[in-house]
Amino acid sequence: MSLTDDLLSQLQGAPLQQLSAQLGIDSQQASGAISAALPLLMGALGNNAAKPQGAEALLGALQSNHSGLDISSVLGAVLGGGTASPQATNGAGILGHILGSNEARAEAGLAQATGLSQGKTSELLKILAPIVMAFIAQRISSGGQASAGGLSQILGEEKQQVQQAGGIGGGLLGRIIDQDGDGQFGVSDLIKLGSGLLGSGKR
Numbered sequence: 001m002s003l004t005d006d007l008l009s010q011l012q013g014a015p016l017q018q019l020s021a022q023l024g025i026d027s028q029q030a031s032g033a034i035s036a037a038l039p040l041l042m043g044a045l046g047n048n049a050a051k052p053q054g055a056e057a058l059l060g061a062l063q064s065n066h067s068g069l070d071i072s073s074v075l076g077a078v079l080g081g082g083t084a085s086p087q088a089t090n091g092a093g094i095l096g097h098i099l100g101s102n103e104a105r106a107e108a109g110l111a112q113a114t115g116l117s118q119g120k121t122s123e124l125l126k127i128l129a130p131i132v133m134a135f136i137a138q139r140i141s142s143g144g145q146a147s148a149g150g151l152s153q154i155l156g157e158e159k160q161q162v163q164q165a166g167g168i169g170g171g172l173l174g175r176i177i178d179q180d181g182d183g184q185f186g187v188s189d190l191i192k193l194g195s196g197l198l199g200s201g202k203r
Helices: 003-010 014-023 027-048 052-066 071-078 091-114 118-142 148-165 167-177 187-194
Strands: none
Touching (some): 014 027, 014 071, 014 118, 027 091, 091 118, 148 167
16 A cells, blocks of 8 residues: 555544535545645655655654654644644645645645635645654654655655556646656755754754
8 A cells, every 4th residue: 555545544534524624625525635635745755855865854854843643633733623743733834845836836736636726725735744744754663764765765656656646646746746857846945844944953
């Protein structure tokens, strides 16, 4: 099972109901939007981690701000009912680092693909970004892959799977993230993220 499919399965049931209520849409719409948004975020992170510098920065951010968190507590905190740290739940800040200058284009593409307003897709991505980070931190910690190389490998494989699977998420990834094909997407933002811009302290 891919990382995206694994996380998607964990968001079924109560989390999906919470998300749909927060966005003011029905659960079927929410499920479709999440199914499109998660591959986009996972693929973007895979792109970021393709370069050693990007992988190191992402690993630092995961270990400093997102380690040891479970998905339900992060979701609760993002929606205003939990106690996770501000660094772990700053959806807008995290999303800005994941997508960089492509953020608005990603929101618009997702809106076009799902039929939701761009305001709702923006809100959805900001909710999902901290959840994705907590999930990946959990995965590399339990899988013994807590190194920049290991992170680069698992996210690189995930990006390939997203591209091969196609669908809305894969299509958006290709159209929005890999436009220039230089592999440089978002790396400078990730370096800022890893160096404590969101409060993890100076390195």
